[in-house]
Amino acid sequence: MGRLDTMFDDPQVWGVATLKQWIDGYETTRFTEIDDRTAVITSEYNMDSVKEWLQKNTPIINLEKR
DSSP states (O other): OHHHHGGGOOHHHHSOSSHHHHHHTSTTEEEEEEETTEEEEEESSOHHHHHHHHHHHSOOOOOOOO
16 A cells, blocks of 8 residues: 555645555544555445545545445
């Protein structure tokens, strides 16, 4: 996730230093890294907002909802 974490290069602006911290900061939302290219994001009720933000603000190629 290192490449995505570079977008948080100013923690004072974002309030976090990594994508994991940003996602984990949403209530009921958790980020679990599987390997250097795959992560699982779970959320009780914020998934649509998280997915929308990721699509607009990150270079993520594939988001799958299961």
